[in-house]
Amino acid sequence: MSSQAIVELKGVNKSYGENHVVKDLNLTINEGEFLSVLGPSGCGKTTTLRMIAGFEQQTSGTILVEGEPVEDKEPFERNVNTVFQSYALFPHMTVYENVAFGLKMKRVARNAIKERVQEALTLVQLEGFEKRLPLQLSGGQKQRVAIARAIINQPRVLLLDEPLGALDLKLRKQMQLELKRLQKRLGITFVYVTHDQEEALTMSDRIAVMHEGILDQLDTPNRIYDFPATRFVADFIGESNIFDGLAEPQEGGTISVVTETGRVLCRGTSGFTAGEQVQLSVRPEKLRFAPEPKEGFELQGTVRENIFVGTFIKSILLLSNGQEVALTSLSGQPIPEVDACCYLFWEPEDAVILHAHSQEVWSTIANVDLSDFTPEASA
Numbered sequence: 001m002s003s004q005a006i007v008e009l010k011g012v013n014k015s016y017g018e019n020h021v022v023k024d025l026n027l028t029i030n031e032g033e034f035l036s037v038l039g040p041s042g043c044g045k046t047t048t049l050r051m052i053a054g055f056e057q058q059t060s061g062t063i064l065v066e067g068e069p070v071e072d073k074e075p076f077e078r079n080v081n082t083v084f085q086s087y088a089l090f091p092h093m094t095v096y097e098n099v100a101f102g103l104k105m106k107r108v109a110r111n112a113i114k115e116r117v118q119e120a121l122t123l124v125q126l127e128g129f130e131k132r133l134p135l136q137l138s139g140g141q142k143q144r145v146a147i148a149r150a151i152i153n154q155p156r157v158l159l160l161d162e163p164l165g166a167l168d169l170k171l172r173k174q175m176q177l178e179l180k181r182l183q184k185r186l187g188i189t190f191v192y193v194t195h196d197q198e199e200a201l202t203m204s205d206r207i208a209v210m211h212e213g214i215l216d217q218l219d220t221p222n223r224i225y226d227f228p229a230t231r232f233v234a235d236f237i238g239e240s241n242i243f244d245g246l247a248e249p250q251e252g253g254t255i256s257v258v259t260e261t262g263r264v265l266c267r268g269t270s271g272f273t274a275g276e277q278v279q280l281s282v283r284p285e286k287l288r289f290a291p292e293p294k295e296g297f298e299l300q301g302t303v304r305e306n307i308f309v310g311t312f313i314k315s316i317l318l319l320s321n322g323q324e325v326a327l328t329s330l331s332g333q334p335i336p337e338v339d340a341c342c343y344l345f346w347e348p349e350d351a352v353i354l355h356a357h358s359q360e361v362w363s364t365i366a367n368v369d370l371s372d373f374t375p376e377a378s379a
Contacts, residue, residue, distance in 0.1 A: 005067075006031040006189050007052060007157055012061030014047050021047050023213040025061070029157075034183050034190045036200040039210035040236070045193045048210070049159050052191065053082045066156060080157040081150040085165045087142045089134045089149075095121070096130040099148045120148040123182060140171045147182070157189045164199070176202050197237050201225065209233050225283075227352055234281035234352065241287065241325045243280040244356065247272045254348055261319045262298025266351035277356040284314065284326040286350040289342040297345040301325060303336045317344065 007029040014022040022044040029035050037045040050056040052063060054075035063070055070078050089098050099120055103113045121127055124144035134142055143163060150158055160179075164172045180203045183190045194200055200207050201221045209217045209224065209232075217229040228234035231242060245259035247268070255268035257280055266280055293300070301317030304324070313335050315327045325344065329335050336342050 004031045008064040010062045013059045015059045033205040036192045036204040037208045038200040043210040044213040049193050081155040082159040083163045085162045087146045120152040124148045160192045240281045247276045247278045260321045265296040265348045266353050267349045279354045281352040284328040287327040293343040294345040299344040
């Protein structure tokens with residue numbers, strides 16, 4: 001994978017009236033990489049894709065493809081192609097005619113069209129389907145036709161807007177692997193929009209996590225999972241136990257965090273001050289239990305239930321403040337008994353410490369002088 005930028009978004013904003021959908025987005029997409037844009041509905045990910053494709057015009061900022069601004073270019077003038085969730089196949093055309101359509105519009109020679117259509121259908125494993133109509137195809141086959149129609153134009157960038165969303169779970173997982181293999185084989189840059197965390201983790205070289213129009217984190221799947229940059233990323237990607245508390249930096253890079261239910265430990269970087277509000281993120285598979293407290297940890301919980309989830313057991317524990325936490329153990333490993341009380345701990349390096357966004361609000365409230373405040377004055 002090249003580190004050379006092929007798509008760049010610089011200070012891009014998109015508003016619909018007063019609705020600010022994409023906010024000051026800076027994003028560099030490298031040549032030949034598989035980048036997933038991940039986030040919940042309404043976070044701005046599809047709008048971002050449509051702006052790159054040219055179906056939406058940014059309100060401000062610059063979008064460059066291969067180093068050239070594309071604001072004044074029509075979608076067909078940009079060296080990108082888009083695959084939609086709805087497939088957008090022509091129902092009256094055969095598979096061959098659907099795939100060949102773009103080349104016919106460009107008046108490519110008939111022999112060249114035939115050769116390139118066959119190459120594209122071979123790549124998506126649809127040899128022998130040339131004469132079938134979309135009505136005669138399964139969902140996965142229709143998706144392959146849509147992809148073949150996109151790659152036949154040999155774009156530098158392929159934009160995919162939740163292309164597997166209409167498929168059942170088993171076929172979706174199969175197509176994820178096929179798409180990843182196809183991308184590596186072609187060497188085309190894939191920009192893939194999805195709300196499915198597992199899909200993004202499985203397929204991507206890097207993931208751009210968006211939340212309320214803002215790019216929260218851009219990194220590799222491993223780092224996104226192991227080192228979330230914000231509480232939203234920690235909570236949205238996979239499953240995480242979040243603890244609120246106050247930081248007490250110790251010697252040697254360890255931070256003791258005073259939570260509502262007791263002290264815990266983590267490894268911290270510089271930048272955390274004594275008494276600062278922080279949040280800890282601990283993945284369920286990193287959580288451990290013991291009948292006695294471990295040094296530095298005071299969390300105690302009661303086991304509410306153990307849930308069998310195939311290859312692992314998920315234990316749900318209730319802390320004294322009413323917070324539920326999840327602990328997972330591989331099948332065959334010891335698990336805590338239901339209704340038992342046990343102490344929770346983890347390796348300090350397995351907890352991710354985050355600055356709490358509420359710190360500024362908390363400080364403001366703490367500094368407000370309420371001595372002259374009365375209910376009558378506020379009425």
